[in-house]
Amino acid sequence: MSKRIKCIIAIMLISTMTLILAACNFRIAHFSRTSTKKTAASFFYLSSTKNISIKLKSGDVITFDYELKEKKGSLIATFEDSSDNVIYSFDPDSDGIEEIIINKDDTYKLIIVGEKARGNYKFEWTIN
Numbered sequence: 001m002s003k004r005i006k007c008i009i010a011i012m013l014i015s016t017m018t019l020i021l022a023a024c025n026f027r028i029a030h031f032s033r034t035s036t037k038k039t040a041a042s043f044f045y046l047s048s049t050k051n052i053s054i055k056l057k058s059g060d061v062i063t064f065d066y067e068l069k070e071k072k073g074s075l076i077a078t079f080e081d082s083s084d085n086v087i088y089s090f091d092p093d094s095d096g097i098e099e100i101i102i103n104k105d106d107t108y109k110l111i112i113v114g115e116k117a118r119g120n121y122k123f124e125w126t127i128n
Contacts, residue, residue, distance in 0.1 A: 039110075040122040046075075046114030053107050056127065060102040064110075065124045067095035073117035080109045 034040075039052055056062060068075055070093050077090040079100065087108070088100055102108075112121055 037126065038122075038124045039112075040120070042120035043114070044118055046073075046117045048114060050112040052110040052112075052123075054110060054125070054127075055107045056102045057105045058102060061128045062100050062102065062108075063126050063128070064090075064098045064100070065096075065122075066090060066098065067120070067122040068092060069095075069121070070117055070119040072119070074115040075113070075117040075119055075121065077110065077112045077121065077123070080111060081106050082108070 034052070039050065041050075054062070062079075064079070066077070068077055068090055074092070076092055078086050079088040079090075080086050081104075088098060090098070110123060110125075112123075
């Protein structure tokens with residue numbers, strides 16, 4: 001095989017692999033920890049969604065101690081009910097404590113979405 005044909009095959013193979021990987025949830029250098037009331041991760045490249053279910057009752061107060069740090073790309077987080085109604089949107093590239101009063105019994109979701117993101121996140125929550 002000629003050198004030119006080998007080069008063309010190599011370029012096609014690299015292009016194909018890039019397209020396949022771009023279509024998937026993709027993580028590079030991703031280190032995460034998740035427990036019952038905590039999730040945290042740091043990453044060099046993250047294009048995926050993390051969805052954490054939290055069962056709550058009417059009158060509960062959930063308090064999030066959080067940190068969202070993006071150095072590149074997009075990193076967003078929302079707290080939603082089971083009907084996908086956004087209860088709270090966490091500001092990008094921020095940290096703080098947020099207290100939310102629950103109005104109805106439901107299974108709520110903490111959703112964290114990275115789009116070509118580099119950075120880290122941390123969420124810890126208490127329920128009273």
